[in-house]
Amino acid sequence: MAGLQDYFRRLRAELREFESPLLSDENRWYTEHTALLVTTVKWAALGAAAGVSVGLGTRAFLWSIALANAHAARLTHGNFPPYVLLPLALPVCVLLIRVFAPDARGHGTEAVIAAVHQRSGRVDWMVAPVKLAATLLTLAFGGSVGKEGPAAQIGAALTSLFADIARLTDEDRRRLVICGISAGFAAVFGTPVSGALFGIEVLYLGQLDYAVIFPALVAGIVGHLVCGTTPPFPDVAQALATDAGQYRVVLVTLAAGALFGIVALLLIETMRVTERVARRFTAHPYALAAAGGVALVALYLAAGDQYAGLGTETIDGVLSGTRSVVTYAFLVKIVATSLTLESGGSGGILTPVFFIGATSGAAIAPLLGVSPPLLAAFGFIAVLGAAANTPIAAAVMGIEVLPGAEGVYAALAAVTAFLLVGHRSVYASQKLGFAKSAGLDVQLGGTIGELSATAVRIRKGSLTERVHRIARTLEEEIDEVTWMRPPGDEAAGRGGANRRTAQPAGDRSEGAPGVLPEGAPGAPPQAPPKPRHDEPGG
Numbered sequence: 001m002a003g004l005q006d007y008f009r010r011l012r013a014e015l016r017e018f019e020s021p022l023l024s025d026e027n028r029w030y031t032e033h034t035a036l037l038v039t040t041v042k043w044a045a046l047g048a049a050a051g052v053s054v055g056l057g058t059r060a061f062l063w064s065i066a067l068a069n070a071h072a073a074r075l076t077h078g079n080f081p082p083y084v085l086l087p088l089a090l091p092v093c094v095l096l097i098r099v100f101a102p103d104a105r106g107h108g109t110e111a112v113i114a115a116v117h118q119r120s121g122r123v124d125w126m127v128a129p130v131k132l133a134a135t136l137l138t139l140a141f142g143g144s145v146g147k148e149g150p151a152a153q154i155g156a157a158l159t160s161l162f163a164d165i166a167r168l169t170d171e172d173r174r175r176l177v178i179c180g181i182s183a184g185f186a187a188v189f190g191t192p193v194s195g196a197l198f199g200i201e202v203l204y205l206g207q208l209d210y211a212v213i214f215p216a217l218v219a220g221i222v223g224h225l226v227c228g229t230t231p232p233f234p235d236v237a238q239a240l241a242t243d244a245g246q247y248r249v250v251l252v253t254l255a256a257g258a259l260f261g262i263v264a265l266l267l268i269e270t271m272r273v274t275e276r277v278a279r280r281f282t283a284h285p286y287a288l289a290a291a292g293g294v295a296l297v298a299l300y301l302a303a304g305d306q307y308a309g310l311g312t313e314t315i316d317g318v319l320s321g322t323r324s325v326v327t328y329a330f331l332v333k334i335v336a337t338s339l340t341l342e343s344g345g346s347g348g349i350l351t352p353v354f355f356i357g358a359t360s361g362a363a364i365a366p367l368l369g370v371s372p373p374l375l376a377a378f379g380f381i382a383v384l385g386a387a388a389n390t391p392i393a394a395a396v397m398g399i400e401v402l403p404g405a406e407g408v409y410a411a412l413a414a415v416t417a418f419l420l421v422g423h424r425s426v427y428a429s430q431k432l433g434f435a436k437s438a439g440l441d442v443q444l445g446g447t448i449g450e451l452s453a454t455a456v457r458i459r460k461g462s463l464t465e466r467v468h469r470i471a472r473t474l475e476e477e478i479d480e481v482t483w484m485r486p487p488g489d490e491a492a493g494r495g496g497a498n499r500r501t502a503q504p505a506g507d508r509s510e511g512a513p514g515v516l517p518e519g520a521p522g523a524p525p526q527a528p529p530k531p532r533h534d535e536p537g538g
Contacts, residue, residue: 040214046172047179047215049162051222054155054183057128059227061151062188064136069309072140083142083300083308087293090143091286093134094344098285101130109149109348112156112181113203113429117447120170121160121177128157134346142300142308144336145347146354148188152199155184155223175212178203179219186220187227194397196220201390202427205448206434208392231401252368253378253409256361257416260379263360264386264417267334267353268424274338285344292343296336303332311355318358319380321373330360349426350384357383377402378413385414386421389430389448394418423451439464 072082101124115123135150159180163173178199186195196216200209281288300307306314306325311333317323337352361379362372381402385394391414398410419436428449435442439462443455458465 043175043215044218046176047218048222050155050159050176050179050215051183051219051224052226053158053162054151054180054219055187055223055226057154057158058151058184058187058223058229061132061135061154062147062227062229064132065139065147068136068140081142081300081305081308082140083305084297085141086143086296087290089137089141090289090293090340090344093137093346094285094289096130096134096137097344097346101127109152109181109202110427110429112153112177113427115156115160116174116177116181116203117429117431121156121163121174123153123156123160123177125157125161128154131157131346135348138340138345138347139309142296142305143340143345143347144296144307144309144311144333144352145340145345145349146351147310147348148185148350149348150346151188151348152181152184155180155187175215178209178212179215182216183219183223187223187229189397190224190229190231191397191400192221192224193217194393194400195224197396198388198390198393201393202388202430204431204433205389205423205425206432206436249409250412252370253412254416256364256368256370256375256378257382257413258420259364260357260360260382260413261386261417261420263330263356263379264353264383264421265424266331267337267356267383267387268421268426270334271338271342271426274342278342289344292339292345295339295343299332299336299339307332307336310351312351315355315358315380318362318376319373321371324372325359325362327363330356330363333359350388353384353387353426354380357381374406377406378410381410382413382417386417387426389418389421389425389427391415391418423448423456437464438462 072085076082076085111127112123115121131150131153135145135147138145139147156177157180159176160173163176168176181202182196182199185198186192189195189198196219199220200212200216203209278288278292296308307329314323314325314329318325333352333355337349337356340347341349357379358376359379360383361375361377364379365372365375368375381394381398384397385391388394394414395411398414399407401407402410423432423436423442425448428447430448432442432444432446432448432451434444439459441457441459443451458468
């Protein structure tokens, strides 16, 4: 009996080990919430520190841009626009970057994304001052770049330096650097929530790192408060017409989103082609930079100097309805931005993206019967979400800065554009986390820049495959009807090579009209008719 009681006692003890913790089990609950409290306090402090440092750095950077523009204007004494000196300024940018910080090349965010993925966020602290100098030089003399990429890269460099001083682990360093990126975007955009989300979402296509959302939001909000930048939106000149009907508004928004996706695709492919051409001249970087500067000067002289520099005056004017632009303005900005970045200029990509989105929206507004300022605001949001593959951040920005229902519809346009741009991005270092269509098989885990055309295939058994199969069947049937020659109807010229073609009236011989008789000199050989499906071998 005693042995049996011991057996049941041991059995109850073993079963108790598999029981879920109860609310009355205070030790487990205290242990869990103590750990959560420690983590929350730790990352609140680290996020706030990142926000303060990056906010101050971004504020100094924006002040430096205004100072550099003023000095460039004084340098020319008003005799000619500063962009005329771009053939000299761009080679100097190349020299600064090649000698002191190669990671500062291009639009900056690309190198930061690669550092997070490949080096646990380790960024050379020299990137910050070199990126600052190169971007100031590019913008002061009219290069078509933005200011958010350098802010993110400066934020990453400062937080990486702080991680070195604090001797953080690689994983903590990586999270802190992401906080620096988010703080940089939030500070320079003037939109703390969407800017912070952008810094997280831009790392992956289709994935969010939830472990860093809390400190990134803290860093973004603190960085925004320290920097004090206002959102990039003036008051939209005309609200969405409520008498148009909600169904029509949704359809117009979907159509606009599809068009904005095509605009973003055009930007990405133009940059890719320009990079491929510039790669042939990597042995002569200074000559390439000078040639790019000459091309930009010619473009500005032909199209106007509103495409030089940040272009914020044009963006504000289009959004407020106080400035009209030509229909092809977004195309000119695409070319100017591609030339600047791929020939050696330094700066961001998102301010040009805002310009392209706003002007393309104003261009297509008459086609959809919508006010240009409103569709310009939609394009501002949607092209951002598509070009950078950040639909959540773009949607939140639309709701954050646009009044009422306009922000909701802008979010819909952004998500639509994001889907239609495909697996492409202005950031080639983005990692692929999911396929945008259930009908596609995409190799996940790699970067967008490594994705080849053969790596995207139609998924077997999907609706897309069935649609393709139906299309191929129809094509084969049409081809068969076109080339099939019924028996006894050879003189009608319906089949083989004796199909009737347009010929001059005098160029006819006996037999099929307008066709040389079979076997005549110069006559093409007759192709055998394709077998029908109801004949043997068909």
